[in-house]
Amino acid sequence: MEDVARIAGVSRGTVSRVLNGGHDVSEAAEAAVRDAMLATGYVVNHYARSLVTRRTNAVAFILSEPHERLFEDPNFATLARAAAQELATRGATLMLMVAGDRDERNRISSYVRSGHVDGVLLVSTHRGDPLVAELAGATLPVVVCGKPLDHASEFRFVAADDREGGRQMTRFLLDLGRRKVGIVSGPLDTSGGADRLQGYLDVLAPDADDSLITHATHYGIAAGEAAMTRLLAQAPDVDAVFAASDLLAAGALAALRAAGRRVPRDVALGGFDNSVIAQSTDPPLTTVHQPVDQVGRELVRVLFGLIDGREPASVTLPVDLVRRASA
Amino acid sequence: MEDVARIAGVSRGTVSRVLNGGHDVSEAAEAAVRDAMLATGYVVNHYARSLVTRRTNAVAFILSEPHERLFEDPNFATLARAAAQELATRGATLMLMVAGDRDERNRISSYVRSGHVDGVLLVSTHRGDPLVAELAGATLPVVVCGKPLDHASEFRFVAADDREGGRQMTRFLLDLGRRKVGIVSGPLDTSGGADRLQGYLDVLAPDADDSLITHATHYGIAAGEAAMTRLLAQAPDVDAVFAASDLLAAGALAALRAAGRRVPRDVALGGFDNSVIAQSTDPPLTTVHQPVDQVGRELVRVLFGLIDGREPASVTLPVDLVRRASA
DNA sequence: CTGAAAGCGCTTACAG
DNA sequence: CTGAAAGCGCTTACAG
Numbered sequence: 001m002e003d004v005a006r007i008a009g010v011s012r013g014t015v016s017r018v019l020n021g022g023h024d025v026s027e028a029a030e031a032a033v034r035d036a037m038l039a040t041g042y043v044v045n046h047y048a049r050s051l052v053t054r055r056t057n058a059v060a061f062i063l064s065e066p067h068e069r070l071f072e073d074p075n076f077a078t079l080a081r082a083a084a085q086e087l088a089t090r091g092a093t094l095m096l097m098v099a100g101d102r103d104e105r106n107r108i109s110s111y112v113r114s115g116h117v118d119g120v121l122l123v124s125t126h127r128g129d130p131l132v133a134e135l136a137g138a139t140l141p142v143v144v145c146g147k148p149l150d151h152a153s154e155f156r157f158v159a160a161d162d163r164e165g166g167r168q169m170t171r172f173l174l175d176l177g178r179r180k181v182g183i184v185s186g187p188l189d190t191s192g193g194a195d196r197l198q199g200y201l202d203v204l205a206p207d208a209d210d211s212l213i214t215h216a217t218h219y220g221i222a223a224g225e226a227a228m229t230r231l232l233a234q235a236p237d238v239d240a241v242f243a244a245s246d247l248l249a250a251g252a253l254a255a256l257r258a259a260g261r262r263v264p265r266d267v268a269l270g271g272f273d274n275s276v277i278a279q280s281t282d283p284p285l286t287t288v289h290q291p292v293d294q295v296g297r298e299l300v301r302v303l304f305g306l307i308d309g310r311e312p313a314s315v316t317l318p319v320d321l322v323r324r325a326s327a
Numbered sequence: 328m329e330d331v332a333r334i335a336g337v338s339r340g341t342v343s344r345v346l347n348g349g350h351d352v353s354e355a356a357e358a359a360v361r362d363a364m365l366a367t368g369y370v371v372n373h374y375a376r377s378l379v380t381r382r383t384n385a386v387a388f389i390l391s392e393p394h395e396r397l398f399e400d401p402n403f404a405t406l407a408r409a410a411a412q413e414l415a416t417r418g419a420t421l422m423l424m425v426a427g428d429r430d431e432r433n434r435i436s437s438y439v440r441s442g443h444v445d446g447v448l449l450v451s452t453h454r455g456d457p458l459v460a461e462l463a464g465a466t467l468p469v470v471v472c473g474k475p476l477d478h479a480s481e482f483r484f485v486a487a488d489d490r491e492g493g494r495q496m497t498r499f500l501l502d503l504g505r506r507k508v509g510i511v512s513g514p515l516d517t518s519g520g521a522d523r524l525q526g527y528l529d530v531l532a533p534d535a536d537d538s539l540i541t542h543a544t545h546y547g548i549a550a551g552e553a554a555m556t557r558l559l560a561q562a563p564d565v566d567a568v569f570a571a572s573d574l575l576a577a578g579a580l581a582a583l584r585a586a587g588r589r590v591p592r593d594v595a596l597g598g599f600d601n602s603v604i605a606q607s608t609d610p611p612l613t614t615v616h617q618p619v620d621q622v623g624r625e626l627v628r629v630l631f632g633l634i635d636g637r638e639p640a641s642v643t644l645p646v647d648l649v650r651r652a653s654a
Numbered sequence: 655c656t657g658a659a660a661g662c663g664c665t666t667a668c669a670g
Numbered sequence: 671c672t673g674a675a676a677g678c679g680c681t682t683a684c685a686g
Contacts, residue, residue: 001663001664002663010672010673011672011673011674012663012664012665012673012674013665013666013672013673013674013675014671014672014673015664016664016665016666017665017666017671017672019664019665020665024671024672025671025672026671026672029671029672043437043441043442044663044664045378045442045662045663045664046374046443046664047373047374047375047377047378047383047662047663047664048374048378048662048663048664048665048678049663049664049665050374050664050678051372051374051375051378051662051663051664051665051677051678051679051680052663052664052665052666052677052678053664053665053678054678056374058422061423063408076404077403077404077407080404080407080423081390081423081425084423084424084425085425085427085431088424088425088431088434088435093422093423093424094422094423094424095385095420095421095422095423096388096407096408096411096420096421096422096423097411097415097420097421098408098411098412098415100412104412104415107415108415110370111420114370115370115372116373221603221606221607247603247607250606250607253609254609257609276548276574276604277603277604277607279548279577280548280574280577280604280607280608281607281608281609282580282581282584282608282609328679328680329679337656337657338656338657338658339657339658339679339680339681340656340657340658340659340681340682341655341656341657342680343680343681343682344655344656344681344682346680346681347681351655351656352655352656353655353656356655356656371679371680372678372679372680373680374678374679374680375662375678375679375680375681376679376680376681377662377680378661378662378663378664378678378679378680378681379661379662379679379680379681379682380662380680380681381662655686656685656686657684657685657686658684658685659682659683659684660681660682660683660684661680661681661682662679662680662681663678664677664678665676665677665678666675666676666677667675667676668673668674668675668676669672669673669674670671670672670673
């Protein structure tokens with residue numbers, strides 16, 4: 001910077017001003033500085049800048065989930081990509097952090113609360129997540145992906161409309177003429193799990209039948225298979241099933257096959273997510289599409305709203321049903 | 328830090344020394360400083376530190392691929408997680424960057440070369456990737472995930488043993504008693520694509536038959552389906568197929584079904600990756616498992632070797648065949 | 655073992 | 671519009 005100033009024949013203060021928008025700088029001075037920057041190949045030192053501005057231009061993307069539940073959100077890669085790109089257009093960068101156990105959680109919690117990032121994107125939290133509680137107490141800008149289950153009033157969030165998705169799928173199965181529509185719901189300690197079940201109940205209640213409802217322990221193929229097996233035992237006459245994720249649906253498919261039920265003929269099956277999985281099963285899944293890319297971008301937009309002191313609203317994004325062969 | 332020093336009754340220099348390992352500090356002084364740090368809730372400012380040490384404790388994880396090829400590496404999420412965790416144990420953090428088009432590539436290239444990160448992890452590159460060329464010229468420590476196709480001698484890499492995996496699967500299909508073993512290979516401008524095909528040829532040459540070889544345009548279900556359809560036209564008597572990824576295998580499965588071939592009875596089918604997809608197809612896929620977690624950790628270990636000026640060797644990790652129902 | 659001092663590269667009132 | 675100066679919070683020879 002010293003060099004640039006010398007070559008341009010101005011002071012370091014002036015160089016700094018053109019760097020920060022060029023306000024209060026004459027055109028001649030600005031041009032001279034820009035030429036000098038090109039000539040020297042100058043690049044700012046972010047650390048020096050952060051030291052004085054107290055802005056880091058970094059955002060933490062915290063994946064808060066137990067290690068064994070790797071595939072809970074099959075769209076995590078897409079989400080991280082979308083957020084990273086949106087961040088890049090704003091000159092910020094995404095720092096990926098995995099809070100898989102208590103040690104990691106503590107390390108991350110103190111890291112982000114010590115001013116190393118401008119804000120936090122909190123992904124895949126469960127009810128009772130200690131990280132949520134700690135962040136609720138902090139002054140740091142935080143946006144949650146999915147509707148928060150705890151401290152809901154303290155957080156802005158961005159979510160797909162899980163409940164409406166649950167309604168759409170349930171209605172769709174009913175409109176197919178099916179009479180016994182069951183559900184393999186996800187774990188109820190996640191907002192997606194609870195809301196998709198709620199959507200199902202919205203449509204069916206007060207006729208909902210407990211024997212048609214079953215919960216998977218987590219979003220995995222094996223868990224889906226086990227849950228579907230239970231459902232079949234409870235309600236042998238089930239003729240349609242809404243599985244609350246594509247992975248659960250893949251498991252349900254295996255259980256149905258094992259029981260000799262044809263899909264969709266004997267049992268119509270619907271999934272949720274519209275992930276790659278939905279296209280790889282046989283038959284391919286009718287499912288509810290979540291706009292994951294858009295969720296990633298909105299997450300960043302809302303976070304910057306918070307950082308800049310505006311008061312951004314939480315956002316719920318629409319979902320839509322994609323019809324394939326399973327129902 | 329000023330406060331800590333005052334409370335502990337020492338100078339800032341001494342506080343800094345205990346922060347950096349406590350060398351050349353008396354026990355009494357160290358204890359006093361630690362107490363003072365606890366009392367004040369002191370946390371270092373990384374930016375001030377980076378400003379003087381020239382170390383950023385940040386590593387760029389660059390995903391270099393065109394936007395439309397989202398699922399090329401179905402294990403990207405796992406890879407990023409593993410790397411982030413390994414980085415965390417070393418006090419560093421992972422910055423995720425997506426180089427999807429020229430603009431993004433330029434921005435990222437100049438960012439990482441301007442000293443904002445200590446090193447780079449380069450993921451999912453293709454032959455001719457301009458980013459690889461630029462990074463080859465730079466002095467920055469770089470480790471490539473997968474064997475580099477260009478500037479190979481200039482980079483350290485960490486890869487799964489794709490070629491050996493190709494051999495194992497081909498041999499396995501042959502040992503099943505199949506006579507016409509075909510391949511749906513991946514795109515040849517990726518190291519995985521080229522090496523898996525090479526493994527197939529290692530086993531079959533000089534008897535390899537061109538009509539049994541087909542290439543998918545990218546790692547997608549639709550591409551796998553199209554390639555399998557071509558293969559069936561070229562070699563109607565094919566009785567086994569090695570699809571170079573699980574996604575390609577899922578597509579091949581659809582094509583085989585459409586052609587009325589039963590799997591594994593008429594055609595035995597093997598995949599590659601052992602991703603979730605392999606468990607969701609019907610039948611589930613016999614496939615080659617890649618130790619993605621371990622690749623992520625090794626990537627970081629090798630990078631730190633480079634950063635610390637040691638001369639770490641590239642590493643190739645073993646793969647192994649997982650048998651399921653498709654072959 | 656310890657302190658005083660210089661310096662890392664920037665930004666931002668302040669005075670003009 | 672511009673420059674001189676202070677200051678952001680640390681580390682690290684240097685001298686003792």
